[in-house]
Amino acid sequence: MMDWFLAHRYTVGIVIGVVLGIAARLNMLRTDYRQYPTYPHGKIIHISLGVIAAGLGAVAVPALLEKNYTAVTFLTLAAQQFRDVRNMERQSLSKVDEQELVPRGATYIEGIAMVFEGRNYLVILTAFLASLFSIVFPWYWGIAAGAASILVSNHFKSGSNLAEVADIEPVPIRLEGPDVYVGPVYIMNVGLEDSRQKIMQHGQGFLLKPKNRNARVTLSHVGQRQAIMHDISTLFGAYRDEGEPSLRQMAKLDMDSGTVGLLLLLQEKDEAKTLTALHRIPVLESAVRMPSEAGVNARKGS
Template identity: 35%
Template sequence: MAQGLLSAEHLTMISTGFVVGTLARLLTLKEDYRQYPSYPNGFVLHLVTGAVAAAIGAVALPSLLTQNFVGVSFLALAIQQFRDVRRMEKASLHELETSEFTARGTAYIDGIAKTFEARNYLSLLSAFLCVLTMLLVPGHRPLLDLPAGVAVGFATLWLLRRYTKGKAVGDIADIRIATISFEQDKLFVDDIPVQNVGLPEARERFEKEGLAVMITPHDADGQIILANYGQRQAIVHEAARTLGLKRYHCMRRDFDTGRICFALIPIRRDAGALLQLVAQVPLLESTKKSTRLRNPQLLPTKKGE
């Protein structure tokens, strides 16, 4: 085989890896309750970048085997491209902040952008390992290496998705509908004073149309996470974005117990949907801490201590 030329077997491997990697990106691309990415333009954008990642992952090994190092150099360009995807997402979401009644917050935006960048790497690795498996199968028998490559590619996707899947608010706290009440001008959510509401019309609207949620962390780790302002901002944003917001929203943290409560006057008054979406709000990466930091006994000590 001449240097730089791909055989029919290599083309089959590249095609299989490309399809597996593209399908891997398609399977991870879904519009959830956060309504992001938007449909259809957001879908097309991320599906195309996922297909490019799959193509690069699929062509890497055959290019090395045929000493076509120009193809391998696209791996370096891919890293830059995926970083550009993250920067693009961050810039786009930051521009949308001014049009949101309740902002997402910088921590939430950073997490979304990192997620979309990482999912391109899932596509690349699925295609890469699919082709690697097909190359390692002895004899290059199509009836054996093709199913093996496809199986390894999707197994890689499953393992990486399971490894990178984060927790949600519902995993660290109990969430329930709370009671809105007033003592003169002071708005209370259950027993927690939230803020002063001076206008009688506003108090009447809160009592008739308002919804409130109480979030009680399971342990000290949950209290630390919910104390993060970016995490609380993400919760209120999703509630206001999903159910709509007529006018008011407010949140308060109980410093003694670590409980978080918020009240809002939604456009769609659906208590069940509110509980479900709050439970599904993802925990931001900026709130996660190492288990070694949570347990001082696991921290390394200096000699002589």
């Protein structure tokens, strides 16, 4: 049996690499409450791309070991293909976003597109390592290397959430004439009495207090605030329709303290559930700012 594995080590390495690469893509592919990628057609597209990525990563190892360096240049074509996938995701999500009652926003869409491109590269890496270890060492080391790569991929599958950058607390909504406030934060002016009554009846107010100077800049990002409103509206349903400009989710910044006042109008009014969901909202990579790391802001003597 071992003689057969040695005689067909390239074939064994490629098969193990492809299988574990596909397993890595399936592990990172999940349709959650946002229903993206859509089921089943969206999943079929991304699984197919995962198979291609796994094949590219697995085949690259025999090409390198045989010193066929020209053949490895097809990886550059793969990189271009996956960049096209990113553009495809961006364009399709932007079109869909035009019909959302509470849009994702350009920042959120760019983050989703970037994630799908990056995960294909993780698949290539997993397949490459599994194939390499299967060929250079006994085949079971390839399985171990692929499994370890999948575990590492899990680390990159999800980033930080809102609870890590902000203290979140529910606060009452109050009216001062036509002006709507969430705690101390002014939200907007609502002229119609009927709209004010609906806001008081269906609205929920929350304050997002940044934990540090980095979080303060991150929460001030308009794209991050839009992502918060979109995700919560997706979870609990938005209490609004077209032609109702005063009935909308709002996230306004208190420029003095950096606190964000969040006004939510949801079909399901459950403060405890909403508070739990807010803690789990993802922080967008492109919204993260680190002003404390800048040399001009560094502490003296540090």
